Amino acid sequence: MSMIPTSFFVMGIASFFFKVIHILLLTNLSMAVPASVNRAAALEINKAGPYIGLIMADQTEEQTLLAAGVFLPCAINPWLDFSGRRFNIGSINGQKIIYVRCGQRRLNAGVTTQMLIDLFDIAGVVHYGTAGNANNSLSIGDVSVPKYIAYTGSWKWTKFGTKMVGDQLGYLHFGNYDVPVGNKTNLLSNIVFQPEEFFSENSEMQEIFWLEATRKWFYTASKLEGLKLEGCVNSTFCLPEPPKVVVGLNASSADIFVDNAAFRGFLFNHFQVASVDEESAAIAMICQSSNLPVIVFRGLSDLAGGDKENVSSMFSSLAAKNALTAAIAFLSLLQHATEGGGVPNALQLVDT
Known part of the structure; x- marks a missing residue:
């Protein structure tokens, strides 16, 4: 009886494992996780709800949150991926939070906000980020909390x-x-x-131009005036005046990055807007369509089109940090306003 060379077995086993790995790789590449699986996971996550939704638009704004070290991921279900977005589950200073980076401009903001609301048990939405300054009385680093937001791109x-x-x-x-x-x-x-066509659960379609922040949340945010904000980009470069939180101004939102002084002046003169961004109106409209409270915090990173140099990139991190600081302070006020801690109950969230 002839002996079969050991190399034959080695080659055969190696070939077998290679084929198995190849099949597994092809399977993983060709099959996405079914939406039903993710929805089932969302139902499991919702057992610990309700949550406050926290939305930011770009990577700088998300990195600002992570660098602050205030977001504590959930130990069991730290995130859920759905349609290319990652919804991060956790808490900030004891407040249950689901945060998501929506991406820039109106469509991304609207779609992501709707997914957040549809998938999870959300009690309200806090949106923070950077914006261009349209009001000469404000300065870089200031945080605007608008009472009214208009979509000025239609x-x-x-x-x-x-x-x-x-x-x-x-x-x-x-x-x-x-x-x-x-x-x-x-x-x-x-x-x-x-104007925009506005649809909601409890009324017929309306044409609206201005979206108003949820009144009870806006009143809570008004207590942030006087909040200490960061005034230095680094150890050697500080702003000439301490930045401040300004509550109650108007905001313009559109799929337009405004870097033109004439257009900025037009928006201020005709609509008295203090800030310009690309996502706030979409997020506010989606929330209000679902009768959910919403509030916006925007840190000013540049004088839209009025700076001699492009300073938005220089001050974007500072503006994002200050907007986040205001948003976290608001969450703390919201937390203290609850009965026994946790997320505010439905009666506390009703707009009055």
Whole structure:
């Protein structure tokens, strides 16, 4: 009886394991986790709810939260991935939190907020991030807590020669911005700002332009005026004036990064907005459609289009840090307002 070489067995076993690993890799690459599995996991997570939703838009704002060391991940279910978003489950100073980075601009913000609300037991949403400054009385590093937010990216672009008459929400006539100044005739004509169609559970569709922050939460946020904020980018570079929390101004939100002084001036003069961003209106509208309280904290990183240099990248971390500081302070006030700690009950969250 002839002996089979040992190398034959080695090669055979190696080939077998290679085929198994290859099949497993192909299976993992071709099959995503079913949505039903993630929804089942969300139901399990919701047993520990309700939670406050915390939403930020970009990586700098998320890294600011992680660097602060205040978010404590849940030991059992620290996160849930769904449709490319990671929903992080945990707490901040005892307050149950689910935070998610939504991505920039309106569509990402709206879709992510709706997923957060649909998947989880959410009692309300806190949104923080950076913004451009549209109000010369404010400074870099200040945090604006708007009472009203308008989506200023919905326009009707008129035909050349259209004469603007009657009561409008607001319109921009391009001829007013010709250089050198001419007869104010411009082929781009006008853009007329349009209201949004607002749908909610308890009323018919309405056309609205301004979204109001939840009144009870806004009143709570008003107690943050005087909160100490970070005034230094590093050990050698500090702001000339201590930054502050300003409550009750207007905000403009659109799928537009405003880096133009003339347009910034137009928004301030026509709508009296103090800050410009790309996500707040979408997040506020989704929450209000579901009758959930919402509040926004935006740290000012630049004078939108008014700076000689591009300073938004220089001050974005500082602005994000200050916005987060205000948001965490608000969560603490919310925590103290509850009966016996935990997330506020339904009666405490009703807008009055």
